[in-house]
Amino acid sequence: MGNLNSTAREEDGPPALSKRGAEAAKPAISYLPEMLAAMGDLYDPETNPEGYVVAAAAENKLLYKDILEPKLCEAHRKLSEVAEHELFSPYYGDMRGMPNVRKAVAGLMEELVVKKKKLDPDCLCLTPGVTSAVNMMAFVLGNPGDGVLIPAPYYPAFDNDLHTRTGLVPTPARMEKIKIDQPEDVPGLPVQWRITEASLEKGLAEAKAKGLNVRIFLLTNPENPLGFSHTVEELETVIKFVRKHKMHLISDEIYAGDCHSAREGDATHVSVLDLTEGDDIHVLYGMSKDFGLSGHRMGFIYTENKDAVKSISSLSGFQSVSGPAQAVLYELVSDLDFVRSYVAESNRRLRDACDKVQGHLTSLGIEFYRPTASLFFMIDLRKYLSAPTWDAEMELFQTFFKNKFIITPGKACHFKEPGYYRVCFAAASEEAMALLCNRLSKVLASVQVSNAAASDE
Amino acid sequence: MGNLNSTAREEDGPPALSKRGAEAAKPAISYLPEMLAAMGDLYDPETNPEGYVVAAAAENKLLYKDILEPKLCEAHRKLSEVAEHELFSPYYGDMRGMPNVRKAVAGLMEELVVKKKKLDPDCLCLTPGVTSAVNMMAFVLGNPGDGVLIPAPYYPAFDNDLHTRTGLVPTPARMEKIKIDQPEDVPGLPVQWRITEASLEKGLAEAKAKGLNVRIFLLTNPENPLGFSHTVEELETVIKFVRKHKMHLISDEIYAGDCHSAREGDATHVSVLDLTEGDDIHVLYGMSKDFGLSGHRMGFIYTENKDAVKSISSLSGFQSVSGPAQAVLYELVSDLDFVRSYVAESNRRLRDACDKVQGHLTSLGIEFYRPTASLFFMIDLRKYLSAPTWDAEMELFQTFFKNKFIITPGKACHFKEPGYYRVCFAAASEEAMALLCNRLSKVLASVQVSNAAASDE
Numbered sequence: 001m002g003n004l005n006s007t008a009r010e011e012d013g014p015p016a017l018s019k020r021g022a023e024a025a026k027p028a029i030s031y032l033p034e035m036l037a038a039m040g041d042l043y044d045p046e047t048n049p050e051g052y053v054v055a056a057a058a059e060n061k062l063l064y065k066d067i068l069e070p071k072l073c074e075a076h077r078k079l080s081e082v083a084e085h086e087l088f089s090p091y092y093g094d095m096r097g098m099p100n101v102r103k104a105v106a107g108l109m110e111e112l113v114v115k116k117k118k119l120d121p122d123c124l125c126l127t128p129g130v131t132s133a134v135n136m137m138a139f140v141l142g143n144p145g146d147g148v149l150i151p152a153p154y155y156p157a158f159d160n161d162l163h164t165r166t167g168l169v170p171t172p173a174r175m176e177k178i179k180i181d182q183p184e185d186v187p188g189l190p191v192q193w194r195i196t197e198a199s200l201e202k203g204l205a206e207a208k209a210k211g212l213n214v215r216i217f218l219l220t221n222p223e224n225p226l227g228f229s230h231t232v233e234e235l236e237t238v239i240k241f242v243r244k245h246k247m248h249l250i251s252d253e254i255y256a257g258d259c260h261s262a263r264e265g266d267a268t269h270v271s272v273l274d275l276t277e278g279d280d281i282h283v284l285y286g287m288s289k290d291f292g293l294s295g296h297r298m299g300f301i302y303t304e305n306k307d308a309v310k311s312i313s314s315l316s317g318f319q320s321v322s323g324p325a326q327a328v329l330y331e332l333v334s335d336l337d338f339v340r341s342y343v344a345e346s347n348r349r350l351r352d353a354c355d356k357v358q359g360h361l362t363s364l365g366i367e368f369y370r371p372t373a374s375l376f377f378m379i380d381l382r383k384y385l386s387a388p389t390w391d392a393e394m395e396l397f398q399t400f401f402k403n404k405f406i407i408t409p410g411k412a413c414h415f416k417e418p419g420y421y422r423v424c425f426a427a428a429s430e431e432a433m434a435l436l437c438n439r440l441s442k443v444l445a446s447v448q449v450s451n452a453a454a455s456d457e
Numbered sequence: 458m459g460n461l462n463s464t465a466r467e468e469d470g471p472p473a474l475s476k477r478g479a480e481a482a483k484p485a486i487s488y489l490p491e492m493l494a495a496m497g498d499l500y501d502p503e504t505n506p507e508g509y510v511v512a513a514a515a516e517n518k519l520l521y522k523d524i525l526e527p528k529l530c531e532a533h534r535k536l537s538e539v540a541e542h543e544l545f546s547p548y549y550g551d552m553r554g555m556p557n558v559r560k561a562v563a564g565l566m567e568e569l570v571v572k573k574k575k576l577d578p579d580c581l582c583l584t585p586g587v588t589s590a591v592n593m594m595a596f597v598l599g600n601p602g603d604g605v606l607i608p609a610p611y612y613p614a615f616d617n618d619l620h621t622r623t624g625l626v627p628t629p630a631r632m633e634k635i636k637i638d639q640p641e642d643v644p645g646l647p648v649q650w651r652i653t654e655a656s657l658e659k660g661l662a663e664a665k666a667k668g669l670n671v672r673i674f675l676l677t678n679p680e681n682p683l684g685f686s687h688t689v690e691e692l693e694t695v696i697k698f699v700r701k702h703k704m705h706l707i708s709d710e711i712y713a714g715d716c717h718s719a720r721e722g723d724a725t726h727v728s729v730l731d732l733t734e735g736d737d738i739h740v741l742y743g744m745s746k747d748f749g750l751s752g753h754r755m756g757f758i759y760t761e762n763k764d765a766v767k768s769i770s771s772l773s774g775f776q777s778v779s780g781p782a783q784a785v786l787y788e789l790v791s792d793l794d795f796v797r798s799y800v801a802e803s804n805r806r807l808r809d810a811c812d813k814v815q816g817h818l819t820s821l822g823i824e825f826y827r828p829t830a831s832l833f834f835m836i837d838l839r840k841y842l843s844a845p846t847w848d849a850e851m852e853l854f855q856t857f858f859k860n861k862f863i864i865t866p867g868k869a870c871h872f873k874e875p876g877y878y879r880v881c882f883a884a885a886s887e888e889a890m891a892l893l894c895n896r897l898s899k900v901l902a903s904v905q906v907s908n909a910a911a912s913d914e
Contacts, residue, residue, distance in 0.1 A: 014736035015672060015703045017764050021597035025767040028774060039550075057549055064547055072547075072781075073537045080534035082526065090521055090529075092514055092751040093496075128585060128777050135775045139622065140478035165596065165622065165775065215472060246472045279471035294549040295780035307474050310482040317485060318592045318622065318776060320585050323752035324529075325779030 020165075028160040030412055031056065034401045043404070043432055053428055053436040056406040058155075058224060058375055060258070060292035060426040062349040067342060068291065075331030079324075088327040095316035096309075097126035101326045104334040105300055111339055113256040113285050114271040114302070123304050125312045126321045130254050130286040130299035131161050136319070137282055137301065138166040138216070140311045141248045147171045147212030149203055149247070151195050153378075155224045156412040162218070171212055172414055173203020175226075186263070187358055188370025189380070193226055195234045200241045217247045222255040222269055225378055225413040225422040227371025229259055229267040232275065239276050250282045257290035257343045260350035261372035269373065279305040287329070289375070290343065292426075297321070298329055350375070350426055353433065357425040360437035364444070375426045378410070382419030384447045393418040396447065403443050405436045477622075485617040487869055488513065491858045500861070500889055510885055510893040513863040515612075515681060515832055517715070517749035517883040519806040524799060525748065532788030536781075545784040552773035553766075554583035558783045561791040562757055568796055570713040570742050571728040571759070580761050582769045583778045587711050587743040587756035588618050593776070594739055594758065595623040595673070597768045598705045604628045604669030606660055606704070608652050610835075612681045613869040619675070628669055629871055630660020632683075643720070644815055645827025646837070650683055652691045657698045674704045679712040679726055682835055682870040682879040684828025686716055686724040689732065696733050707739045714747035714800045717807035718829035726830065736762040744786070746832070747800065749883075754778070755786055807832070807883055810890065814882040817894035821901070832883045835867070839876030841904045850875040853904070860900050862893045 016022070027033065038052035078084045087100060097105070102121040110119055127133040142148065144167030150158060152172030162168045175193045182190040207214050219238055222229045230238075242249045251272045259268045273283050286299040298321065303309060321329075333339060354371055361368055367380040385392040390411050397409045410420030425433060473479070484490065495509035535541045544557060554562070559578040567576055584590040599605065601624030607615060609629030619625045632650045639647040664671050676695055679686045687695075699706045708729045716725045730740050743756040755778065760766060778786075790796060811828055818825050824837040842849040847868050854866045867877030882890060 014762070015598075015705050017762075017768060018596070018598055018600045018603075020600070021768045022764065024597065024771050025764060026771070028771060059548060061548070068547070069539065069542065073539055073542055076533045076542070076781075077537035080530045080537060082530055085526065085530055085533070088752075090525070090750050090752045091516060091518070128775070128779065132775045132777075139475070140481065141472075141475055143475045143477070146475075161775075164772070248472050293547050293780075295545075295547045297777045297779045305471070305474075307479065307482060311474060311478045314481050314483070314485060315621070318585070318589045318618075320589075320754045322585065322754045322779050322782030323750075324533075324785040325782040328781040 024164060028164075029156045031397065031406070031409065034397075034406060038401070038406050043428070043435065045431060050404065053405045053432045053439070055424045055427050055433065055436055056408045056422070057427050058289065058424055059294055060289060060346065060350070060375060061428065062292075062353060062426050063342070063346055064292060067345065068293070071332060071338060072328065075328050078331050079327055085327070088323055088330070090323060094313070095320045096313045097124065097321065098323070098326055101330045102126065104330050107336060108333040108339060109285055109300065109302065111336055112290065112343060113253050113269075114273040114283065116274045117277070119302060120304070123302055123309060125301040125303075125309065125316060126326065127299040127301060127316070128297040128319055128321055129288060129294075130252065130284050131157065132297070132319055133284045133286070133299040133301050134158065134161040134218075134250070134252065135165060136312055136315060137250050137284075138162045138168045139315065140308055141250075141282075142166060142168045142216050145169065145213070146216065147207045147210075147214040148216045148218050149173050149200070149207060149214050150218045151175050151199070151220075152414045152416075153225055153410070154414050155220060156408065158218065168216070169212055170218075171203065171207040171210065171214065173200050174416060175199055186370070187362060188368055191369065193223075193228070193369070195230060195237060197237050197241065200237070204245065214245070215247055216250060217242045218250045218252065219272070220252045221272075222253075222258065222373035224255065224374050225376050225408065226369055227374040227376045227378075229269045229373045231267045232270055235270060235272055235275055239272060242280065248280050248282065250284065252284045254284060254286050254289045255374040256285060257346065258350060258375060259373040260347045260354060262351060263372070266372040273302070277304060279308075282308065290346065291332075296325060296329070298325070353425050353430060356430055357423065357433050357437065360434060364437065364441050371425075375424045377423040377425060378413075378420050379423055380420055381444070382417070384444050385419050388418055390418050397421075399443055399447070400440070403439050405439050481621060485621075486613045488854065488863070488866065491854075491863060495858070495863050500885070500892065502888060507861065510862040510889045510896070512881045512884050512890065512893055513865045513879070514884050515746065515881055516751055517746060517803065517807070517832060518885065519749075519810060519883050520799070520803055521749060524802065525750070528789060528795060529785065532785050535788050536784055542784070545780055545787070547780060551770070552777045553770045554581065554778065555780070555783055558787045559583065561787050564793060565790040565796060566742055566757065566759065568793055569747065569800060570710050570726075571730040571740065573731045574734070576759060577761070580759055580766060582758040582760075582766065582773060583783065584756040584758060584773070585754040585776055585778055586745060586751075587709065587741050588614065589754070589776055590741045590743070590756040590758050591615065591618040591675075591707070591709065592622060593769055593772060594707050594741075595619045595625045596772065597765055598707075598739075599623060599625045599673050602626065602670070603673065604664045604667075604671040605673045605675050606630050606657070606664060606671050607675045608632050608656070608677075609871045609873075610682055610867070611871050612677060613865065615675065625673070626669055627675075628660065628664040628667065628671065630657050631873060632656055643827070644819060645825055648826065650680075650685070650826070652687060652694060654694050654698065657694070661702065671702070672704055673707060674699045675707045675709065676729070677709045678729075679710075679715065679830035681712065681831050682833050682865065683826055684831040684833045686726045686830045688724045689727055692727060692729055692732055696729060699737065705737050705739065707741065709741045711741060711743050711746045712831040713742060714803065715807060715832060716830040717804045717811060719808060720829070723829040730759070734761060736765075739765065747803065748789075753782060753786070755782070810882050810887060813887055814880065814890050814894065817891060821894065821898050828882075832881050834880040834882060835870075835877050836880055837877055838901070839874070841901050842876050845875055847875050854878075856900055856904070857897070860896050862896050
């Protein structure tokens with residue numbers, strides 16, 4: 001090999017990556033290194049009691065072992081029979097998903113997401129996860145440099161998903177915090193986060209002041225990191241707003257099935273597609289949240305915009321979903337009886353997990369925004385910061401990490417003020433979440449002391 | 458819904474797609490509309506005898522029914538058992554592929570692609586097909602506007618795969634056609650296509666004259682559309698050339714296992730990684746050709762460039778391979794005894810299919826470049842064109858289409874001169890390929906008459 005590796009080359013070094021290639025190597029979220037370290041050393045009551053409890057990933061791990069795994073094994077058993085296996089071509093075909101699979105997905109979405117409208121399988125495109133779907137829509141709908149207006153606080157990875165490979169610029173429209181009269185028996189801060197016309201116009205004005213041309217609005221409903229569904233009134237406000245300003249509306253409804261609150265008066269999920277339709281409405285759904293199958297990388301784009309479908313179909317050649325995975329998906333979601341009973345049980349367990357963590361937080365005297373949907377508590381730890389700064393927020397996060405648990409810092413979720421953290425209450429077992437709260441209480445006790453000491457000086 | 462769809466909006470119409478979104482809607486290859494029409498109306502001896510025979514897709518359909526399908530059903534049967542199913546996490550994990558799956562793929566590639574070197578699973582990234590891998594490497598290695606030098610003739614879809622989403626500019630380095638003394642018993646044109654230093658320098662000079670900054674060299678070995686493996690001498694020429702000019706070398710070795718010639722003296726596949734190594738060498742492989750599983754969308758990038766791996770890992774969040782598909786892949790490729798016997802049988806059948814089509818072509822008096830590897834005949838139909846133009850080549854293609862078969866026009870394969878067509882001899886059954894040749898002979902007979910008549914005038 002020696003003669004092929006010339007001296008000249010060794011002196012110069014090999015050619016570099018592209019500029020964007022080098023940029024892409026940066027972590028997609030700020031706390032990824034800690035996250036990866038923790039995921040490589042996860043708590044297990046028997047094999048790794050000193051391991052990390054990770055409540056920073058948006059995962060629902062409460063139903064896999066006894067419900068989903070048997071169903072998936074059953075799906076594979078079916079696919080081991082030639083007659084069933086033959087339903088799925090092994091060859092080149094429709095890159096955005098096989099027609100029979102898209103039909104089954106349309107049925108799933110009619111059950112869980114868009115409940116009043118018949119969905120057309122030809123308006124559906126499969127992508128490897130909703131991350132991929134967001135990036136795809138950013139490419140197809142936005143020109144580089146265009147702004148994307150997002151009600152804030154919002155999901156940490158949108159910044160990466162909208163910008164990398166596509167060059168769009170996320171820009172927040174901060175929701176209003178409206179004080180409410182809350183019955184004594186309802187826990188949590190007496191505040192309702194709301195999208196209002198004023199909040200949207202303010203966000204747009206701020207975006208314009210930054211020189212952004214905003215052509216896309218990205219809604220997450222139910223919300224993340226805040227755990228609630230938007231009301232019909234809010235959705236109508238959004239729809240009127242995007243039409244007034246001629247924007248596309250991408251509605252990420254990946255938590256549509258996770259509406260676990262049983263309390264009367266809490267909004268349940270309504271899809272924008274149940275309120276309007278048109279070439280400017282694009283709904284996203286997937287299997288990573290309600291079904292917790294984040295490793296299956298299964299996202300769905302529903303759009304009646306024929307040009308968008310054409311463009312997505314063409315681009316799907318670069319990011320299509322593997323045939324065998326489509327087949328497994330088909331077996332899972334075409335059984336709507338299973339889907340119905342699964343989601344009912346999922347919400348029972350989510351409600352229970354939510355109640356348990358709520359109990360721990362309450363006993364620790366930690367304030368929080370009460371979740372009614374999706375998977376998160378936002379907890380208020382402002383008084384435990386050494387100073388009201390983002391650095392202090394990250395410093396406390398690092399202390400959590402040293403004490404073997406991870407929760408998401410509020411800055412990553414685009415909170416306006418330092419000191420809030422997102423806790424996913426379904427990402428670990430009841431026992432592991434209790435341990436996390438215990439470790440948290442120890443950190444806070446020591447922090448209170450040291451901060452008290454500091455302020456004595 | 459009426460009040461949400463304001464009149465103002467209806468007058469203006471909905472917002473448009475992005476510029477690049479609209480561009481992406483264009484077909485990835487020039488003959489895609491005919492291809493899709495034909496694939497929707499495929500020949501079947503019993504159910505659709507008047508249907509199309511498609512020999513334009515690069516597919517190997519000769520082993521699915523009796524060998525691959527039973528093996529895949531067996532893979533699913535294994536995955537229906539909890540203990541086996543548990544080997545594959547259903548949750549977020551390494552987006553570029555699970556470690557155990559990458560280890561199995563490294564073993565597969567050591568068997569079929571890189572035979573003398575131990576491969577490191579940490580240098581492997583899974584992508585949804587090699588199409589996706591090419592696009593990924595274009596993004597990671599090239600800046601928009603950079604040129605990619607490719608020995609020509611070359612694979613039709615590279616133009617799309619290198620340019621869409623990434624903005625790179627493919628530019629040909631035409632191989633030399635060297636006349637050879639060919640024994641009487643060897644069929645085909647007595648010509649050897651060769652990559653030489655002169656051909657590469659000429660291609661680079663032409664690229665520079667177009668103002669291109671060439672930082673990437675893309676080799677396909679074995680070749681497509683020409684069906685042969687490059688010699689060690691040619692590979693060494695390429696390696697010296699890319700190092701002299703400080704380029705990255707992407708070596709697409711997706712046909713590595715398809716070396717069907719049994720004739721002594723025909724080059725068999727050697728990987729560039731068996732001749733050199735370094736941060737500038739990137740090898741691609743996948744399951745779509747040797748295994749014919751194009752619908753599984755399974756591509757592999759092997760690169761020892763740690764920065765590239767980091768960047769690809771990060772970007773893999775947008776185009777990762779679904780967990781269940783990785784599990785099925787694992788069951789298939791970790792059985793190396795199966796892989797060995799499969800590839801031996803595949804080459805027996807490819808040799809046989811190649812011989813049969815060769816017989817038809819010879820009896821029709823059609824000249825061709827003899828394939829020794831990959832899946833294609835390039836046939837010379839120059840004398841059947843109504844004029845020596847690309848329009849006439851496309852006109853004849855349309856006549857083929859009207860007569861219910863599709864083969865790839867040479868222009869799409871970047872031939873220099875009109876009148877060559879690529880025939881994939883493994884994309885249909887022996888009987889269907891015989892029918893294609895029969896339909897071809899009828900077209901050529903009628904064309905000869907009409908052209909003869911035309912030249913009489």
